[in-house]
Amino acid sequence: MRELFHRKLERTALGFVFAIIAAASVGGIVEIAPLFTIDETVEDVPDMRLYTPLELAGRNIYVREGCYACHSQMIRTLRDDVERYGPYSLAVESKYDRPMLWGSKRTGPDLARIGGKYSDFWHVAHLTNPREVVPESNMPAYPWLARNELDLADLGLHLKAQQSLGVPYTDEMVENAARDAYGQASPDTDFASGVTERYGERTQVSTFDGVTTQVTEMDALVAYLQVLGRLTDAAYQGTAAEELPLDASN
Template structure:
């Protein structure tokens, strides 16, 4: 009877709908006021270099997040397979974050340094040549397509507008030197972006093709940095020893 009374009384129905929406809104909004307590303060996390950033763009473009997550949950079976659970601070410069919603393939949050550059190149070019049971598509064009970084400054500028500390002024550059060190600060300087990208590509040669910068180069650079910024031996060591 009460349910029928609510449905037949439009005024009461509107009031109750607004009440439910208000409660739901507060549940979503109030935690944001405590965001500084949610994002851990950890050493090592930095914005992506220009090359890594372009690699991430390609990762998103190819829909890698549809089959691979970048979120290790704090459960025993998770850390036994993938490593330390994901920290909120690791995604603070990701717009949007790449946590994913399913795992057709393994989680990639800690894939950086796990395999060689050559392995990644071969795996992306022909997955079943290194993992016979893989159902991942082939991505041979990544090795054949030169990386477009003509709009690099615009891409970094857009991320800067969201709060990523890429520098455009001397004051911002000095702040990055103080926060990350000069080497990293130089990589985050938008005015030096193209030079920084080319330097990292030529020094590391992620795609195995000297003198050429391909989309494969950028994507492998991005994959190789995932999970490598933080020294996890300094954080929550007790969490792991509890289960050993």
């Protein structure tokens, strides 16, 4: 009976087209319908801050170099994940991520809470030659990041693009993007205070790569890694930090 039905359907062009449309519509509804309740799904927290221009540039480099192919940024609610990496990830923590970098493959460890775990110097050494820091690492080396000067001129356009996607960057932030990127990596300059004024006192201002003569791609990537898991403290204040599943199979 089922074979007869399929044979009849496949021989009727118009009926087959309608069947395809119906199947595709079901898939579309399943993906689109949750978007109508997105405001109820994603939490709102008062201490959430935006990526600075330097951190956003570092995120772009992270994507460019394909780091997301080996590192996820989403801690699951499994006991093993929580005990190894920290509180499980909340939707609000990536509400300003365009695109999302949750990932599923872990050739390397999850990086959702890597921020502040290691020093700037550790990250620079690790990115320059991973095996000097972690002998068993199979991660590629990225020494050129310390040599490549970061292009500051187009950072305002990057913020403008994020702004058009709903990330609440102000026009002042867009206008001062290049100055703020320079200031975040140059603590002893007059531009450093502007970064904390616009992005908050908790913003890390540092000579990330240890060199003050120029802002490099290494500065940007380390700045990004150091903020992962630190845009908000929401995960440490709720059930994510207090409750663990009974076992890793749940």
